[in-house]
Amino acid sequence: MQIRAAVVREIGAPLAIETVEIDEPRADEVLIRTAAIGVCHSDLHFIDGTYAADLPFVPGHESSGIVEAVGADVRHVAPGDHVITCMSVFCGECRLCLTGRSHLCDSPAADRAADDVPRLSADGTGFGQLYHLGSFAEKLLVHERAVVKIDPAMPLDAAALIGCAVTTGFGAVVNTAEVPFGSSVAVIGCGGVGLSAVLGAVASGATTVIAIDVNPDNLELARRFGATHLVDASTVDPVAEVQRLTDGGVEFSFEAIGRKETAEQAFRMLAVGGDATIIGMVPEHQLIEIDASELLFEKTLRGSNMGSNRFRLDMPMLVDRHRRGLLPLDDLIADRITFDRIDEALDELRRGRVARSVVVFDHDEG
Template identity: 45%
Template sequence: MSEEILAAVLNEAPGKLALETVRLDAPGPDEVLVDVHYAGLCRSDLHEIEGVWPASCPTVLGHEASGVVREAGDRVTGLRPGDHVVTCLSSYCGTCRFCLAGRLTLCARRGQLRARAAPVLTNAAGRPVHPTAGLGAFATAMVAHQHSLVRIPDTMPLAAASVLGCAVVTGIGAVFRSARVEPGATTAVLGCGGVGIAAIQGAKLAGASQIIAVDTNEARLKDALGFGATATVDASSTDSVEAVRELTGGGVDYSFEAIGFAATVEQSFAMLGPGGTATVLGLVPDSQPLTIRAAELFALEKRLQGAFMGANQFPTDIPRYVRFYEQGRLDLDSMLSAFVGLDELGDGFARMKQGGLTRVIADIRRHA
């Protein structure tokens, strides 16, 4: 049976989120109905709101969330009502050549998983509403494919768990799965938002000898030290490339760009030492072309690579990160900078733009 739920809907872009009553379809055989408790505000959501990235309006944004399973379809395995779960937008089929090779973020059939006979969401006018990434977490409930969810222990706080499925799997995943940072390596992280802070914590877990945080916000740089950074560079007042080169005696072994601008990607590559690897975590708009010196790329054997969602394998990665959290080795609680209600998302994104915050979290059950 379908039901009415509350959702923050983006009807046009650029535009504003509007709290509306929409109809949520019943879950299909491979789908799960989840009551959403918390959802992280990601910069990619803001890009769609502001029209920087194209949005399929009307749409319900939100892809980084935690909640509780209320109903599971006939073919769902491993999930049942009452389970606590985390969402991840990199759903996977499990049968294509990329999935079989363990590269779930490159799944060739992800779009087919989200295809269904009837729209999962419709508004009061009967028009289909697009759930971003097949999720649409800025709503009191969602219907998602079982391969977009992973079960977590009931003892794991759902607020802290909400950042696992995007910021954490992206940041830590880039360190372990993409760059494969080895103990003693030198690292730099450009951008100290949620993804960047996760990358800093990943570098600490990997045993990096130097972890240099680069940002233009003084508060974020101060926070980065608490998460494991060994040094900071204020890019608003100094040449970040030269500063990193000086701190490391010639450049880092690994850099991580967690902002999404061509200029900072170029900086992440330039601050590498010979044989270094720059990993891009931010999605750079097509309108911003990259300029890389070929001599450095070849003669100095530098590498520039992407890591969509940290090249994660979230069904196994997220349980590992939960254990790190339980052991006190991964600080998720301090990443939760501010909480807003479902009807206060506009204020939450405004606070995000002001800077100085790691992650703003929406308490979905709190609304007018």
């Protein structure tokens, strides 16, 4: 079957929407008609080459859709089911899965083998699927354990954001850092991921939630989501400002940008015993520096991968939170655009625009 997909053939070149062949689902695979795709900064890291991926590949990893066909062994979903995709494809059997860290599983079944028939191809060339998904496409062919079934009453545009940004930001606070009630929290970078961390901090009962960004519109959204203090890092030193606001530093900080300086700021703005979580994808192989003597004060610096999710549990919970009016995902959507405009959305992200652009498909066209 032929579909349209956005393909990266060359780093730095505009994305070309091409017609590609998509294979039939194998026994453990699911074919999905894409409903909506969020444009995440992680896609941009691979498209712009700050992170490496084999070319050519289809980017995209924040998506929702409707199941069209399933392989013979698939039990979790059936045609017609509404789903969210997740890059955290798990095997259920490895040491990481069995010790409760399935988000770190590197399941070999997530992709087809290199010498197998590719899921996506054109003229005999196979295309990689970024993060085992390749969501920038009209249809997705993925492993069964890359999807979770959701309530069909959930709007699929907001559902797409749960596929990465919300699970990542909210999860970094509640699952990775396990922020207790009454804590002080700072979030550096209030794009889709950082704003979701603000929502997680508010949901956790943090009493001080400091949002830091350089874009006043993003800070205003953070305020609406419950941030108690806003810091414009283009006008003040965010570390000094956080120390001033908290009388010495925050208990928990989260970096949601992916830069050396801001990752270092996250550690430097901690109180004694504080805990810094780096969510942002700092460029591959970039070293970051901390003052080692600060470790004597039991400060922690760590990473978070996809909000340490167990997405088959977490995503329906986040859907339910949205349905009950407790997760304002519609406010996170800055723009609903057609698939043809995906390259413009990537440009907007490069320029640091508000929250998320979401591609919404009108499948009446085919």
